Amino acid sequence: MPTELAPAKVNLYLHVTGRRADGYHLLDSLAVFGPAADALALAPADDLSLALDGPFGAALAAEPDNLVLRAARALAAAVGVPARAAMVLTKRLPVASGIGGGSADAAAALRGLDRLWGLGLGEGRLAEVAAPLGADIPVCLASRPARMQGVGEVLLPAPALPRCGLLLVNPGVALPTPAVFKARQGGFTPPAELPAAWPDAAGMARDLAGLRNDLEPPAITLCPVIAEVLAALRALPGCLLARMSGSGATCFGLFADAAAAQSAARLLPSGWWREAGGLYGGAA
Ligand SMILES: C[C@](O)(CO)[C@H](O)COP(=O)(O)OP(=O)(O)OC[C@H]1O[C@@H](n2ccc(N)nc2=O)[C@H](O)[C@@H]1O
Ligand SMILES: Nc1ncnc2c1ncn2[C@@H]1O[C@H](COP(=O)(O)OP(=O)(O)OP(=O)(O)O)[C@@H](O)[C@H]1O
Structure with a gap:
């Protein structure tokens, strides 16, 4: 069956600019993809169906309106074709976790349906x-590094990125995005100034350290274990920068590279979900 990968989105910084x-917030964020992904298999059928498997499939079984089905119906309505496909979603990304899994x-x-339906x-x-279905879906369509602005629908080129490694860690607590935006206090942060390219991961980390994720403080208030995850990441050998992604x-x-991220992953406390590797589509 043809399969589409759905890689995790990681916000390297996220400024709430207005x-x-x-009520929607204006953002300035650098989104990259990897190293973990869901997978969606699609086959021709007489009606529309979605089966779930994978480690987090059960967490979505009671979801009455899976985003995959909403997207399929929206596409069929937009082009005036019947919504027909048998889909299987292998859910490997934690749900409501700030890495845009649903998006x-x-x-x-x-x-996949653009292809299946010709x-x-x-x-x-x-x-x-995609845009009315969720702020993160436009950037996920290309799954390429991009600078997100507007409410997420304005996509600008990202700086040229160096080889680097990412380690994703989730403590197993679902955090709904609207609650985090609601808990945010204080004013707004101006958009970042970014170079055209970063020659290496250390230089990228130095520049990113001067930026922030404005959703990190409210997310820690709602879910204090995030502070423990950040402290554990910062203590790992070779960790150049640790930060929360999205709304956490x-x-x-x-x-510095995928291998360094993978060896560090083994040192984390057991019980936390983790995935390590290079950037999706980038050098390892
Ligand atoms: C925080 C990010 O993950 C950064 O990539 C995204 O902006 C969130 O994207 P998403 O999960 O696709 O968000 P949506 O499903 O569109 O919105 C969920 C809720 O988050 C809040 N929301 C979302 C995006 C945005 N730019 N401003 C907001 O205030 C709104 O309360 C909205 O009702
Ligand atoms: N296929 C799907 N995968 C995950 N969540 C889904 C899906 N379909 C619907 N949902 C609903 O969407 C909510 C948000 O899920 P998602 O995992 O995309 O959040 P997120 O990782 O915080 O996203 P973002 O980084 O875009 O804020 C879930 O709580 C769930 O109820």
Whole structure:
């Protein structure tokens, strides 16, 4: 069966730059992808169905409105075709964890159905269908490093990224995105100034250290174990930077390469979900 990968989105920094009249927040964020991914298999069928498996499949079994099905129905309605496909989602990313799992799955569904239904819409038109379904879906469509602005729908080129390693760690507590935005206090942070390229991971970490994730303080208030995860990451050999991704609770450590991230992963306390490797589509 043709399969689409749905890699985790990691926000290397996230500045909340303002707030729209409808309550949505304006962001400036650098999103990268990897090293963990869900997978969505798609086959022709007479109706629309979704089966779940993988370590976090059970966590979504009671979800009445999986984002994959919502994306499929939205695409079918937008182009006026019947929504028909048999899909199997292998859920390896923790749910409600700040690494855009649901958005990556929805994006994988849009890419896979564009192919299965022979629509040939491509990224631009798919992004229009995607935007109302979730702020993170447009960036997940390409799954390429990108600078996100607006409420997530404005995608600008990312600086050229060096070889580096990422270690993702989640303490097993689901954190709903709206609650974290609601708990945020204080004003806004201006957009970052980024270079055109980072020659190495250490230089990238130095620049990122001057930036922040504005959702980290409110997320720690709601879920204090995030502070323990960050402290554990910072204590690992070779960790160049540790920060929370998105609205949490997943945090990432930045390393010189995939091998350094993978060896450090073995030193973390057991019981926390972790995945280590290089950037999706990048050098290891
Ligand atoms: C924090 C990020 O993960 C950064 O990549 C995303 O902006 C969140 O993306 P997402 O999970 O796809 O978010 P959505 O499903 O669109 O929105 C969930 C809720 O988060 C809040 N929200 C989300 C995105 C945004 N730019 N401003 C917001 O205030 C809103 O309360 C919204 O109702
Ligand atoms: N395929 C899916 N995978 C995960 N969550 C889904 C899915 N479909 C629907 N949902 C719902 O969406 C909510 C948010 O899930 P998701 O895992 O995308 O959050 P997140 O990782 O915090 O995302 P983000 O980083 O975009 O804020 C879940 O609590 C769940 O109820």
